[in-house]
Amino acid sequence: MKLWLVYDKFEAERNRRYIDFYFEKCKEKGIDLSLQIVEDGIDFSRLPHIAIVRTMNPDLSEKLEGMGVRVCNSSFISRIANDKWNTYEYLHKNGIRLMDTCLVTDTFTPPYYPMVLKPCMGKGGRDVEIVNNYEEFCAYREKVKEKTIAQKVASDKGKDLRVYVVGNRIIKAMLRVSEEDFRSNFCLGGKAVEYELNDWEREEIQKVISLFDISYAGLDFIFDNGKIIFNEMEDVVGARMLYTHTDIDIVEIYLNFLISHTNLT
Numbered sequence: 001m002k003l004w005l006v007y008d009k010f011e012a013e014r015n016r017r018y019i020d021f022y023f024e025k026c027k028e029k030g031i032d033l034s035l036q037i038v039e040d041g042i043d044f045s046r047l048p049h050i051a052i053v054r055t056m057n058p059d060l061s062e063k064l065e066g067m068g069v070r071v072c073n074s075s076f077i078s079r080i081a082n083d084k085w086n087t088y089e090y091l092h093k094n095g096i097r098l099m100d101t102c103l104v105t106d107t108f109t110p111p112y113y114p115m116v117l118k119p120c121m122g123k124g125g126r127d128v129e130i131v132n133n134y135e136e137f138c139a140y141r142e143k144v145k146e147k148t149i150a151q152k153v154a155s156d157k158g159k160d161l162r163v164y165v166v167g168n169r170i171i172k173a174m175l176r177v178s179e180e181d182f183r184s185n186f187c188l189g190g191k192a193v194e195y196e197l198n199d200w201e202r203e204e205i206q207k208v209i210s211l212f213d214i215s216y217a218g219l220d221f222i223f224d225n226g227k228i229i230f231n232e233m234e235d236v237v238g239a240r241m242l243y244t245h246t247d248i249d250i251v252e253i254y255l256n257f258l259i260s261h262t263n264l265t
């Protein structure tokens with residue numbers, strides 16, 4: 001099986017060890033892996049069976065799909081998951097419970113306070129802020145010029161649930177908690193612990209999963225009045241939290257899934 005890992009230059013450098021780990025694992029399994037860096041030019045003349053795209057580039061994913069490559073995750077997921085407004089619209093339309101959310105247009109003013117503002121293409125909690133009044137809203141808009149959403153604040157601040165999914169199957173749920181910040185992102189110092197899902201939570205998560213064909217992704221839920229509520233999908237999900245806090249080898253699980261679900265003819 002011929003496999004590509006597609007990265008942009010910056011992320012490839014940042015994730016060098018993770019990429020090396022992929023190379024080791026693929027060697028063990030007899031998978032022919034090649035690293036493709038977008039900025040260096042993709043070699044479209046020798047296509048793989050599968051491309052694991054670890055960069056937010058739905059157009060590239062779509063192009064590869066058009067050439068018959070199986071792209072993980074799909075361009076569809078890339079388009080939905082990497083834009084928080086697209087995520088909201090798609091899931092809301094499909095009956096998933098979400099915090100009330102509006103797109104911030106030039107004429108928009110928050111209907112109530114406090115609200116969370118977030119850039120649609122943000123990551124790692126960047127520019128995710130609570131505004132408590134009109135002045136704070138205007139100051140945020142002065143600072144952040146990107147496409148932004150405004151969202152009702154969930155009651156249980158500073159914690160969220162990351163659910164790792166491979167092949168539409170729940171692999172592990174981790175609770176992330178921050179004591180200093182309403183944002184619980186691991187990269188901002190949030191602490192992670194293993195989490196046992198109850199039956200109702202599993203059903204809620206399955207409802208979201210059923211709307212996608214997920215190869216490997218993270219589904220993030222926040223907590224409102226003690227109950228999980230969907231927040232976002234991490235298309236290019238990391239694995240550091242799992243390797244740090246559990247003995248789950250997610251790359252092994254993912255590669256085995258790809259091997260068993262790929263037609264090599």
Ligand SMILES: Nc1ncnc2c1ncn2[C@@H]1O[C@H](COP(=O)(O)OP(=O)(O)O)[C@@H](O)[C@H]1O
Nearest residue numbers: 116122123124125126128151152153154183184
């Ligand atoms: N509506 C909300 N209410 C309360 N906390 C929130 C809300 N939205 C986000 N957060 C917190 O902020 C963190 C970062 O927001 P998120 O939407 O996940 O953006 P990012 O893509 O930057 O991680 C979340 O993990 C969560 O802890």
Ligand SMILES: [Mg+2]
Nearest residue numbers: 124125220232
């Ligand atoms: Mg997040």
